[in-house]
Amino acid sequence: MLFAALTLAPAVYAQEMEGARTEARASEDAVREIVRGYYVKSNIGSTLFLVAYGGGVLSGVMSVNLTVGSDFVDNERNSLAWEVTFGQMLQNGISWEEQPGDIPVNLYIQGDLHVFSGVAQVEASIYPTRRLGIGVRAGGGVAIAPLLIEENEYLDEVVVKAWNNNPSTVNGSPLPMIVGAPTIEYYTKLSHFSLGADVEAMFLVGPNALGLTPSGYMKYTF
Numbered sequence: 001m002l003f004a005a006l007t008l009a010p011a012v013y014a015q016e017m018e019g020a021r022t023e024a025r026a027s028e029d030a031v032r033e034i035v036r037g038y039y040v041k042s043n044i045g046s047t048l049f050l051v052a053y054g055g056g057v058l059s060g061v062m063s064v065n066l067t068v069g070s071d072f073v074d075n076e077r078n079s080l081a082w083e084v085t086f087g088q089m090l091q092n093g094i095s096w097e098e099q100p101g102d103i104p105v106n107l108y109i110q111g112d113l114h115v116f117s118g119v120a121q122v123e124a125s126i127y128p129t130r131r132l133g134i135g136v137r138a139g140g141g142v143a144i145a146p147l148l149i150e151e152n153e154y155l156d157e158v159v160v161k162a163w164n165n166n167p168s169t170v171n172g173s174p175l176p177m178i179v180g181a182p183t184i185e186y187y188t189k190l191s192h193f194s195l196g197a198d199v200e201a202m203f204l205v206g207p208n209a210l211g212l213t214p215s216g217y218m219k220y221t222f
Contacts, residue, residue, distance in 0.1 A: 034130065034187045035221045036071040036079060043067070043198060045215025047089050052209035057103070058113065061090040063213050069123075081123045083137065089115040089213075096158050105166040107207045110149060110158065113171075117143040119179055131187040133196075138180035143204060147172050169206060176205040185219070194219045 046060035069083035091113040099108045121139030128134065147154055159167045185196035200213040 035192050036074045037221055038070045039068070039219055039221040041067045041069075041196075041217050041219035043215040043217040045198075045213050047091065047202065047211045047213040049091075049209055049211040052103070052107065052204075052207050053093075053109070053211075056094070057099075058091040058093045058109075061092055063087065063089040063215065065215070065217075076127070078124070078126050079133075081125075083121045083123060083139070085117075085119045085121065085141075087115075087117040087119065089113070089117070091115070096162055105163055106169045108163055108166075108168050108170075109145075110147060110154065110168070110171050112148060113145045114148060115143050115145045117141060117177060119177065121179065123183065125183070125185070133183075133185040133187070135183050135185070136181070137183060138178075140176065140178045143175045143177045144173070145171050145175075173206070175207070178203045178205065192221050194221070 043063075043065040045063050047063045048054075048060050049058050065085050065087040067083050067085040069081050071079050071081045073080035093109055093111045093113055095111050096108065119139055119141030121137045123135050123137035125133045125135030149158075154171075155167075159165060179200055179202050181198045181200035183196060183198045185194050187194045195216070195218055197216050198214070200215070202211045202213060203209070204211075
């Protein structure tokens with residue numbers, strides 16, 4: 001009996017150790033390295049207008065966005081998310097005294113623009129590898145470019161004298177906007193953090209202005 005116990009004990013111990021290692025590996029495989037769920041992200045880039053205000057009428061300075069969202073479909077190879085974005089865009093513009101003749105009078109601008117926007121979007125992504133996501137997003141919202149000069153001076157000097165009493169429908173008026181973008185995202189080994197890049201197309205309804213905003217972003221998923 002003593003001999004049997006001494007010879008069987010190492011084998012039992014080895015089996016127990018192998019079982020523990022197998023269980024540990026299974027548990028490790030079950031842990032998701034990529035965190036998805038509620039998130040915040042911030043983009044920074046610049047906007048180039050191609051239609052309506054192209055040709056140097058407006059030149060991009062900076063565009064920044066702050067986004068909150070959540071993945072509401074989370075699969076290993078694909079996901080869907082909703083996003084709400086607050087954005088700001090700065091543009092250097094031609095002086096109101098030098099607006100080009102090919103722009104309709106009601107689409108004249110005061111010069112420089114500071115645009116605020118609010119947009120809701122849906123994003124769909126696929127994951128060809130564990131840490132790389134490729135997707136598209138689209139949505140709509142509203143933008144507004146408030147006056148940057150004193151209102152009475154704008155009305156008296158700009159609208160009446162320079163624009164023959166034709167007020168702009170761009171400055172100070174809410175403008176519907178449609179946005180869409182391809183996006184790429186890399187999930188870093190630093191837990192919860194990812195980096196990415198967008199090339200957003202923006203269409204302002206009214207002036208029918210089309211712009212592109214390439215940007216990079218950092219994202220934190222809770």
